[in-house]
Amino acid sequence: MTKKSIYYRLLTSTIFVFIISFGVNNQANADTIKVGVSMPLTGNFAVPGTKHLEGYKTCVDVINRSGGWLDREVELVVNDNRSDTETAISQYERFINVDKVDLTFGTFSSKLTFPISPILAKYNSIHPIPSGGALRIFSQGHKNLFYFQASAAEYVGSNMVGLLNELVASEDKPTRAALVHADDFFANSIATGLLGNEVRMPGSGDLVEDMAPGYIASAGMEVVYHEQWPEEGFSDWLVLANSIKRSKADLVIALMASPEEASQFARALKIVKHNPKHLILSQGTQAEFLEALGDSAEGIIIMSAYHADAPYKGLLGGNQMNNSDFVAEYHINNGKLPDEDVAITYALCQGIDQAVRATGSLDNQKLMDWLHARTPEDPVQTVLGNFSWDERGLPLDKSFLMVQWQNDRLEFVYPTNEFQAQDIISPKPEW
Numbered sequence: 001m002t003k004k005s006i007y008y009r010l011l012t013s014t015i016f017v018f019i020i021s022f023g024v025n026n027q028a029n030a031d032t033i034k035v036g037v038s039m040p041l042t043g044n045f046a047v048p049g050t051k052h053l054e055g056y057k058t059c060v061d062v063i064n065r066s067g068g069w070l071d072r073e074v075e076l077v078v079n080d081n082r083s084d085t086e087t088a089i090s091q092y093e094r095f096i097n098v099d100k101v102d103l104t105f106g107t108f109s110s111k112l113t114f115p116i117s118p119i120l121a122k123y124n125s126i127h128p129i130p131s132g133g134a135l136r137i138f139s140q141g142h143k144n145l146f147y148f149q150a151s152a153a154e155y156v157g158s159n160m161v162g163l164l165n166e167l168v169a170s171e172d173k174p175t176r177a178a179l180v181h182a183d184d185f186f187a188n189s190i191a192t193g194l195l196g197n198e199v200r201m202p203g204s205g206d207l208v209e210d211m212a213p214g215y216i217a218s219a220g221m222e223v224v225y226h227e228q229w230p231e232e233g234f235s236d237w238l239v240l241a242n243s244i245k246r247s248k249a250d251l252v253i254a255l256m257a258s259p260e261e262a263s264q265f266a267r268a269l270k271i272v273k274h275n276p277k278h279l280i281l282s283q284g285t286q287a288e289f290l291e292a293l294g295d296s297a298e299g300i301i302i303m304s305a306y307h308a309d310a311p312y313k314g315l316l317g318g319n320q321m322n323n324s325d326f327v328a329e330y331h332i333n334n335g336k337l338p339d340e341d342v343a344i345t346y347a348l349c350q351g352i353d354q355a356v357r358a359t360g361s362l363d364n365q366k367l368m369d370w371l372h373a374r375t376p377e378d379p380v381q382t383v384l385g386n387f388s389w390d391e392r393g394l395p396l397d398k399s400f401l402m403v404q405w406q407n408d409r410l411e412f413v414y415p416t417n418e419f420q421a422q423d424i425i426s427p428k429p430e431w
Contacts, residue, residue, distance in 0.1 A: 033069050033102050033103075034103075035074060035076050035105055037053065038079045038081045038116075045109055047286070048109075052344065052345045053345070054342050059353070065317065066317025070360070077095065077099050085111060089119060105128060106132065109185065109257065110133060110153065113132025114134065117145065121140075121144055126368050131344060133149055133153040134153050134186055143372075146393050149344060153186050154189050154211055156303055161216065161218070167413065168278070172426050174249075176222055177223050177249060177252075178224060178249030179227075180229070186257065187282060188228075191255060195216065197211055198210050198211070224247045224248065227240060237268035238268050238271060241274060242272050244269070245273075250276050251276055252280070255281075256281070262302075265281075267292070275431060277426070277427035278301060279301065280300075282303055283302070301403070301404045302403050302410075303402060306339070308338065310383075310412070310418075312381075347383050354381070355371055376388055376396055
């Protein structure tokens with residue numbers, strides 16, 4: 001046999017093996033269940049977006065260790081939307097029309113969730129939402145929405161002032177409030193409820209809800225300062241802090257989209273030595289916030305969807321996965337406690353896992369019908385507690401938790417009927 005014929009046989013054999021191998025690998029990939037996730041891994045929302053993805057991945061790892069869904073492995077198809085609206089829209093279109101995913105999981109922030117919601121509704125794809133609580137999202141008439149947090153952003157103020165009314169001694173109750181916030185979909189929505197403004201649909205201007213008189217006014221406080229900063233590129237934190245100081249506000253509420261903004265704002269208040277009786281933030285539960293502020297975090301109150309001490313019972317992979325189990329496993333693997341950005345998406349994934357197992361199906365309509373049929377007596381069970389939803393997709397009988405940094409630990413303080421709460425530090429220690 002000539003060298004040429006030997007070479008030809010080796011080459012054709014190699015090509016044949018490659019083709020067989022490629023076919024097997026493609027068949028294996030075809031047999032996986034694909035879940036599309038567009039998440040902000042860079043840009044303004046990179047920190048919470050990255051942690052949201054970690055929650056999804058952690059949950060899917062547990063599902064696959066338990067045999068997957070319908071005896072098939074679950075695969076996350078992940079794209080970075082760079083915190084950009086148009087990119088997120090195109091990625092969800094691609095998930096459905098090009099990647100042919102079986103399901104999609106939601107993204108981070110109301111800014112990104114609002115524009116992608118009509119896309120998923122158009123294809124009748126289930127839209128479980130981890131972080132996107134602006135009331136306008138749930139007022140479009142879509143029937144595929146399921147929010148895996150406590151309530152719409154416009155209602156968050158009820159817990160903020162509820163804490164002050166119920167837990168703060170009369171001599172420490174604030175009377176002069178400063179409200180500052182990013183020009184962010186979610187932050188603006190919380191501010192709407194606090195100030196008592198109208199909620200209207202973009203474009204049409206249709207009235208969704210009138211929040212008058214607003215939670216601040218209903219608590220007997222005067223708004224002495226209100227400021228909105230640009231969503232991107234804002235750096236005048238000291239100017240903002242000095243303006244608040246001049247207002248003599250004894251309550252400061254600051255609403256932002258990222259923990260970096262929360263730490264920058266708090267540091268600015270410290271530098272100008274403004275000491276309100278109470279400082280309430282919408283971000284700051286993350287370890288990164290504590291690392292940035294150190295002892296200066298003491299006494300700061302933050303709204304949160306999650307707390308590691310919550311005695312909530314849950315299911316995952318067909319097995320019990322309570323919050324305590326989740327905390328223990330996460331601590332073993334990461335050497336720290338999970339924060340809300342990880343827990344929120346983990347809980348969402350738990351809910352969809354329960355729907356898939358209950359229906360024995362990946363049919364989006366069947367999954368939606370099963371979730372719509374949940375009630376407070378027969379809920380989805382997660383590390384964030386129990387979930388059932390109204391016709392808009394908002395959870396029933398749930399409210400945000402209020403937590404406070406105490407001795408370098410995030411303690412749950414309100415509402416006190418939720419589970420065992422720690423005594424509140426009041427007023428906040430001076431800087």
